[in-house]
Amino acid sequence: MSFLALEGKHALVTGARGGIGSAIVNELLAAGCNVTAHDLQPFDTTPPPNVFHVQGDISDEASIASCLKQAQAHFGPVNILCANAGITNEASHPNIWELPLETWENVYRVNVRGTFLTIKHFLLAARSAQETLGRELENLAIVVTGSECGKFGQAGHAEYASGKAGLQYGLVRTVKNEIVRLNSKARINAVAPGWVNTELIGDRLDDPKELYFEAQGTVPLRKIAQPMDVAKAVAFLASHEAAGHMSGECLSVDGGMEGRVVWRPEEVLKGGGRGMEIVQAPSATSIPQSLSKPQTAKKIKLAISVDFDAVSGWLGTGAHPDNSTSDYSSGYFSAHVGVPRLLKLFARLGIADKLTWCIPGHSLETFPSQTRAIVASGAEIALHGYAHESASQLTAEQERDVLTHCIALIESLTGKKPRGYRAPLYQLSERTIALLQEHEFLWDSSLSHHDSKPYYLPLNPAPIQPIDFSPHTKASSWMHPSPDFASLPASDLVEIPLNWYAEDMTPLQFFPHTPNSAGYVDVRVVEQIWRDRFEFLREEAREGEEGLVFGLVLHPDTSGMAHVVGMVGRFLEWLRGFGEEVEWCRYEEIAGEFRERSRRMDGEAR
Structure with a gap:
């Protein structure tokens, strides 16, 4: 058995076209999962055999319900939900008294309503599958991708931080107490990334953090995480074998930033840092599937x-x-x-x-x-x-x-x-x-x-x-190898x-x-x-x-x-x-x- 023991499990990942979402898909594939990759935007590549693409809007109940049905029809019951889809406003960072209501409501529609609907229909699909199978699904797990700013707060992100905080501390812990009524071993946890080195999809291909730091005239002290860092945490929490007694928790992947993402130049410790350093993803891109056996596997x-x-x-x-x-x-x-x-x-x-x-x-x-x-x-x-x-x-x-x-x-x-x-x-x-x-x-x-x-x-x-067992034969005639x-x-x-x-x-x-x-x-x-x-x-x-x-x-x-x-x-x-x-x-x-x-x-x- 591998470290994560996720081989053959069916995982659904929302927001799968994004930097973090695609990294989660790749990490789960490396663990042996079949993955349904969901996104609002159409996929522009043909998926490999163990990936199934579905397109839909998580904030629309009929759409997310349909996508769950498509996923089940293709790979069977869904064991793992990675509720990763969400939006934020990287174009500007207004104070809360300057924040347009439209921006607030749009973020809430996707991040809160959409995540709620995704979890709701995942659990409905799990209940239906268990009734059909006559037993509990194995490794039933939900991992919500939240935000470090939702966990600790961050200036200029009131709409995003408050929504993510509600997911990480309200919805996750509520679902934790209810999900075991459906499946005795089911779990839900959250991952809270800090700044992650993902590219902006659209007209600008520059890193949004670089734009922000440049505009603010500030320099981060810590290294910025890579999408794979978040994906590894998601795969860990998705695994009953590795994280089977964790539920209702929120793991930070922020390098110890704890909300203090930016620092004024004069606040940087002398001799202690040289500004922002974008680190490249290590060559080993997935959690090792074995911690004890040598890598001598034969085909x-x-x-x-x-x-x-x-x-x-x-x-x-x-x-x-x-x-x-x-x-x-x-x-x-x-x-x-x-x-x-x-x-x-x-x-x-x-x-x-x-x-x-x-x-x-x-x-x-x-x-x-x-x-x-x-x-x-x-x-x-x-x-x-x-x-x-x-x-x-x-x-x-x-x-x-x-x-x-x-x-x-x-x-x-x-x-x-x-x-x-x-x-x-x-x-x-x-x-x-x-x-x-x-x-x-x-x-x-x-x-x-x-x-x-x-x-x-x-x-x-x-x-x-x-052997001839008839009465006229002696046993000695057939007692031989x-x-x-x-x-x-x-x-x-x-x-x-x-x-x-x-x-x-x-x-x-x-x-x-x-x-x-x-x-x-x-x-x-x-x-x-x-x-x-x-x-x-x-x-x-x-x-x-x-x-x-x-x-x-x-x-x-x-x-x-x-x-x-x-x-x-x-x-x-x-x-x-x-x-x-x-x-x-x-x-x-x-x-x-x-x-x-x-x-x-x-x-x-x-």
């Missing part, structure tokens, strides 16, 4: 694959005398709806050419246009039987004929022989392993001797004999392991004639299983474990469904958020690298 290879079973799934392993046209219909859905939806999703994420599709020969021949679209995406194409048949359903001759026919189909389609194989329903035999080795396949992905590391399959293994794959002579066939918990279909697809059929499972349960698997591997990688693979099997039949595809997209975007810690790979790339690394290590050992 995790993301082995995302798709099994395009379609109608074949009902013909082989799914064969049943009661299968009907209605059952086969879901196979046509797979081809005509599921495949285009997944291809569109993969293209949007920029990973279409980094995946592996395992396609039965029946699907190749029945749905040629969909198959051509898959090939055109740049993905690797691997074998998956012909009619999704189990090895136990075939004779040795039939299995050989199926394999050679499907090799020819893919070779005619792609111009090269397939290098990988996945047994339908993972049901291969020792005979299958020998056949793959005979045809010089590079990899198989049907077994589960491990759950996250490739390994070599044995060379032409003998079948494991079942089975051969251990690891102790047998190894082949060059690389196994990229998978298991039933690494796929979508088993829990999320209903099959009327299958005894263990599921299907009526909340997609968030499956998503959490996948996240837990990845988080464990991530911790292993952080400790220096090498060669880790996160495998996942999707099906257009299942992941193409309207209530599932959004979760799949959300999960894949979450994986993308880990940046340099992960690498998207085709199975052939993983197997090839494993072979190369193994041979290099063998050479070094010799």
Whole structure:
């Protein structure tokens, strides 16, 4: 677990286009959050996958309510609110008896009314999400960005200081006492920045503090903070892991100014300072995600694959005398709806050419246009039987004929022989392993001797004999160990392991004639299983474990469904958020690298 433990949490940041707001967004992204970035002004860049842009006015109740709904629809329930949006008047600093009422009311409309409405609808959204989930949301936290002048007062900022003071000491502490009725561990805190080195958005790009100091003829004694200084404080307060027993507090990020922002030149201590110094942000731009482990993390290879079973799934392993046209219909859905939806999703994420599709020969021949679209995406194409048949359903001759026919189909389609194989329903035999080795396949992905590391399959293994428990046999005839794959002579066939918990279909697809059929499972349960698997591997990688693979099997039949595809997209975007810690790979790339690394290590050992 990281220091902040914010990985996968959904944060909404208002005022996200500003200097402090954008720094908060970046800090939360570095902590592993999905971030909804909200601002009154439109965003002029395309967001990365783990950022969602929404535009709206926090002082308009319908607008902020709509923005919360959009955020939830995109990333799921919002765990963290960073109420950062606000305005101040940097153009002039009148005495309070000269302050126009219009200026006072405009600042109050955004800073007080807007912050209240943002918090109100965040809590309403949290209540609704908890009612749907049937449990409390994790890490429910609010962080309000106030002002150092609101905490201590400052001449020429009456409208701003009084509004921020009301937020920091009135609203924050009131919400602190009420929020626990909604969520027993929920918290609210505030950050009060002093002068921060942000640029003025508009016609003047000069720093507003420099303009102010120049106009006043004064020099600050302290260094001015950077936006990242404020962002780190916000991320700290947002984390239950780091600040879980803090609520109703207001942290100053003012370098000890305490309201005395400017000093007359004659009041500056002689020899003690040389005027204002704008310090650059340090190279480390985020709170370290680990305080104890060395930075030796190895990359995790993301082995995302798709099994395009379609109608074949009902013909082989799914064969049943009661299968009907209605059952086969879901196979046509797979081809005509599921495949285009997944291809569109993969293209949007920029990973279409980094995946592996395992396609039965029946699907190749029945749905040629969909198959051509898959090939055109740049993905690797691997074998998956012909009619999704189990090895136990075939004779040795039939299995050989199926394999050679499907090799020819893919070779005619792609111009090269397939290098990988996945047994339908993972049901291969020792005979299958020998056949793959005979045809010089590079990899198989049907077994589960491990759950996250490739390994070599044995060379032409003998079948494991079942035990005959019939009354006429003696126990001594079957009390003997089975051969251990690891102790047998190894082949060059690389196994990229998978298991039933690494796929979508088993829990999320209903099959009327299958005894263990599921299907009526909340997609968030499956998503959490996948996240837990990845988080464990991530911790292993952080400790220096090498060669880790996160495998996942999707099906257009299942992941193409309207209530599932959004979760799949959300999960894949979450994986993308880990940046340099992960690498998207085709199975052939993983197997090839494993072979190369193994041979290099063998050479070094010799």
